[in-house]
Amino acid sequence: MLNPTLRIHSPAICYFDMVRRCHSIREAARRLNVASSAVNRQILKLEDEVGAALFERLPRGLRLTAAGEILTRHVMLVLQDVERIRAELEGLHDVQTGHVEIATVEGAAVALLPAVLKRMRLRYPAVTVGVTVQGSQSIPAAVINGQADLGLAFALPRSAETSLLCAGHFRLGALVAPGHPLASHTSISYAACAEHGVIQANSELSIHHLVAPLHKHAAVAHKPLLQSNSMELARQLVRQQLGVAFQTRIGVEADLARAELLHIPLNDQGGIFSDLGLYARKGRDLPTAVRSMAHLIGEEIALREREEQPRTPRIS
Template identity: 55%
Template sequence: MKARKLRIHAPAIAYFDKVRRCGSFREAARSLNVASSAVNRQILKLEEELGAPLFERLPSGLRLTPAGEVFTRHVIAVMQDTERVSSELDALQGLRSGHVEIATVEGVTVDLLPAVIERMRALYPNVSVGVSSLGSTAIAAQISSGNADLGLAFALQRDNDLHQLVRGHFHLGAIMLPDHPLAQHRRLSFATCAAHPLILAKEELSIAHLLRPAMNHSPQWGRAVVETSSVELAKKLALRGVGIAFQTRIGIEDELRRGQLVHVPLVHNQPVLSDLGLYTRSQRSLPVAVDAFARMLVDEIARREQQEQEQEQAQSNGHTLIL
């Protein structure tokens, strides 16, 4: 059953939102299925009422003015609150429909996120999910702009526009083949790993920033054999024996279960931890479908954090925990 589409705000709000997303009056009009002149009239009317231009008309396209940036924050709140009201009305009628848009890092798309989507589909088959895979540094902008309802990212820097729903602590470790000379270690420093070929993350990934202090204290290490912005590629290269890669256990669950890879936690004075957080826009009331999906993600992150802690405890006691 299709979710209702409420229109309880002035058309100019929807027109402005579409223009800022499309960056063009013509594209916005095409998306809204109206004439370009109608879109232009609505924007001009808004600018007259606000007493300031909302867009700079440049040869390369449209760009928000400072007034446009301020108005954008209001429009995002209005549009998202309308979505929430629509979702709650649907829930009252038992429709259980809606849409969830999530921006996420690549690693969680391997096992964690599919598990949650599968559970969501079983309970709410009329809820659709949109997934964008990005680096951690790009996810905050997607949430702030209203392009994503939720963001799932490692080691995201504090941002006043974001509200953190949960944070799980996971060990960043060296991943390698089971027959690698370092595979039997309980802990490893970056300096020890650096005596072997390395597969490193590019700057757009949070892994690079987590490794930076340890790298700075290991001046003797040379260049990586591969640098990549894809954790999936890094994993594949580690499986082929190209070198040591650095990741959390999130995203390599199957390879660890099958014994194809070994994950050895990194230490730099203390364990190197990567925080996996779930985020939404500050002061936003979540629609029913988004809230249900967020709760499932919170539970799954907490479960996997507990699972890792139990595994660490079992290993410290000299036992192997089978997951």
């Protein structure tokens, strides 16, 4: 078994990273189980080598300076590479360990990702996983800065700093309750939905950027009843027939199966589609555990895309 305290770099890197996370030298020392003076000494040494202060000393704790932000990006890359090396060394002894950090959108965390995590646990029980739910627009930065190994998000623009590992093509539709006046439609326009009041995602979410142009072009007099970054709140309001929300089938699978909600494909522009993609930092050599997780996520996305095709054929 590989020594879990393997260090192939200066302790100052670990100390800096912990102080950055804790905003406190004393708390960082406690978590690292070392003396505060040792942590402070390493930070001062780094600041001397960099030639600039890395933290601002504030009454409520420490805050990164501009130099500290720059060093953070380097430190995150170093620590990720150490994790990859650790996993590869452990692989020589057939030890399936490691850690995977995922930044994901809310919809994918409802059913798709739990299905993947279940399979991951069965295959690699020693691999640990961290999941952070956030808006699509903030996920690329999490991947690029090293806060996440993988990013799972809808409709992200192309970036020179991220690589698309896989993607699924899903149709955007209106969510309504079974008793809603629009429930009998097999497809529908945004303008028709707006007549009954719409619930829009705010700009943190990719759906906002797909729906906002439709709202503008529909020349609707009414403003959205609600804008929120919570898709769960939107679904609850739809159940109470307080408005129409918009989403792909990803994240509402159980509601649709129980017939608690209906998903009516939008027919504007021949159909509005959103790609659910899995992203990693471009050029990064992914550790074994991360590659295994990415493979399972790709399989699950492909499965759900195949399941959707008979109901909502792709329109070109």
